[in-house]
Amino acid sequence: MKLNFSDAKILVVGDVMLDQYWSGxxxxxxxxxxxxxxxxNNDETRLGGAANVALNLKALGAHVALASVIGKDDAGSQIQTLLQQHGIQTYFSFSSQPTIRKLRILSRHQQLIRMDFEETLALSSAQSFAEAVIKMLGQFDLVIFSDYAKGCLADVQRMIQACNLAGVTSFIDPKGDCYQKYAGATLIKPNQAEFCQIAGAFSDDEQLSAKARNLMDSLNISHLLITRSEEGMALFSPQQEPYFLATQAQDVYDVTGAGDTVIATIGAAYANGYSLKDALHFANxxxxxxVAKVGTATASLVELSDKLQQTQRHQGYVAPSKEELRQLIxxxxxxxxxxxxxxxxxxxLHSGHVxxxxxxxxxxxxxxxxxxTDESVQILKGPTRPIIPLQSRMELLASLSCVDWVIPFSEETPRDLxxxxxxxxxxxxxxxxxxEIAGCDCxxxxxxxxKILSFWDGFSTTKIVERIQASLQETP
Structure with a gap:
């Protein structure tokens, strides 16, 4: 799949900070x-907070601009210089308070200590900033509000309302224990700990789903995405079943900025016409x-495309809907x-199938x-079939290197599909x-x-079942 994230204009709004790394x-x-x-023996400076979200979007090839508040100091100047070097358009308001800095001391890629230099932005400054952002919203297709609870988004509700009036999609990376300020947003992306802080703990996916639906209703939001660390992600959308995506196993060196990467990738994909489920797959x-890199980092479009190609090369994809599969095709x-x-x-599954x-x-x-589907197999093969349930059959097929996409169908024939x-x-x-083959006319x-392919004589699931039954009958 050739990815393209360059057709939409995205604005990132939120707290920015300067990430400093001293290592030796x-x-x-x-x-x-x-x-x-x-x-x-090494001193490195990187963009952090909402600036890292913007940097992730730029690395993915998106058209991105950044709006935030910084101080009139050396750290603020360094942030502006770094953003200019990466070609990111900026809309900065200036405050008398210092620019936020986070200094990390590392040795052998391990973080020993982090020192934060910050002051919460005054409410009056946040309100003035919100007014400036509202005036520019019409230029963009999607806005990502990256909240680090440093005060820049204290008036975010007014900006969300303005997005809705302008027909602009709004994604939220939230912070804190008051989510009412995010009411009316298109999508909110808390991590699991943040979600539990707001909605309460849960013991299974059923409880999680119920609490997620309640939160969506109370906030009048369209989508809720919960990132769950090693358990992957869970997406909740109106009139749709919850979508659970397992994480991919890899070496983890540093989780710094991983949440920024997720919200940036989902925003870039969705703004450019990909489905939310595809966007989650890319973000994963x-x-x-x-996380396989040290410190605040990004994933480039080349890296993502290469990794996606490797994933699809080695394992097929079980498509959750015919609409999504048609888009991929x-x-x-x-x-x-x-x-x-x-x-x-x-x-x-036997060698004849393979x-x-x-x-x-x-x-x-x-x-x-x-x-x-299991029901249609029963109609075709009898009440004792299938032996293997649908989900397991699809997963087995998807694991074959020759298979790209798998989808279920329940009709008598697959002609309509x-x-x-x-x-x-x-x-x-x-x-x-x-x-004689269903769908040939289309x-x-x-x-x-x-085309009619070879028939591999001697291979049959029915015959395998019969042999197993005969063997069981012969067993004393």
Whole structure:
């Protein structure tokens, strides 16, 4: 999938800070106190807070601007210089209070101590800043409010209302224990600890879902995304089932700024027309890239695209809806790729299935498998089938290197699904004639191909089941 995040204009609004990293070797303990002595040999300065969100968006190729409040001091000047170097447009208001700095001392990539230099922004300054932001909202497609509870977004409710009046999407990375100020936003992204602080603890996904729905109703927000560390993410949207996305396993060196990467990637993707579920998938991968780096970091478009390609190369994707799958297929076709479609029950995956699917995949660039639901398998095979439930069958198929996308269907035939997805090649194994295959008319109508593939004699789920039953009967 070739990613493009450059078609929309995004504004980041929130608290900015200067992240400083002093690093060196720590080879002895101080004689003055039981603390390590670090001999500093490297001094690095990076953008933090909302500025890091903007930097993440820029790294992804998005058109981004940043609005914030800084002090008239050296730290503020350094922030402006760094943003200019990265080509990020800025709208700064200036305060008599100092620019926020966070100084981290590291040795061998391990953080030993962090020192914060900050003062909460005066309310009058925050209100003046909000007025300035409201005047520029019409220039943008999406606004990300990055709240670090330093005072810059004390008047965020007025800015959210202005977004709604202007028809501008608003995403919130929240902070604190008062979420009413975020009411009316398009999406709010707390982490799990922040969510529990607001909504209360939960013991299972059912309780989590109930509390999430209650919070959405009380705040009148369209979407709630909860990041759950090693448990992944949970997305809640109106009239849709909760979407739980597992995190990817990787080495973790530093989680600093990972939340900035998530909100930036989701915002970039959504503003450019990708679905929220696709956006979560991208953000999950981008966060994995960032936590493998030390300090406040970003994931570039090249890194994300490469990682996404690796993921899709080694494991297929179980599409949650035909609408999302159609979008993926259309994107692939626009890149000149040929889409192959096949379908079946695939109950008790065996070598006959694998040989057939490998041959099917060679008919094009991407292979889509439509899998019969459990109810439709019962109609076709009898009340004792399937042996393997639908979700497990789809996950097994998706794990095959030759498979790209898997989706369930419950109809008697997959014809309607084929006509909707519009693949380039329709394949089926066995002794069929092309005109007997469901959906052939839709494929031919588009100038596509219908192919009959090899039938691998001696491989059958039914025969496997019969042998197992016979073996059990023979067992004394």
């Amino acid at each position: 070797s720590a080879q002895r303990i101080s004689p003055e106190a039981p603390v390590p002595v670090v001999k500093i 991968i981008a966060a994995g890239i960032v 259309q994107q692939a076709q626009q890149q000149g790729q040929k889409i192959v479609f096949t379908n079946g029950c695939f109950d008790i 040989r057939y699917l490998d041959e099917a995949a060679k008919q094009g660039d991407k292979l889509v498998i439509a899998v019969n 084929i006509c909707y997805l519009q693949p380039d090649v329709l394949v089926k194994g066995g002794d069929y004639q092309p005109h 494929v031919w109508e588009r100038g596509g191909e219908v």
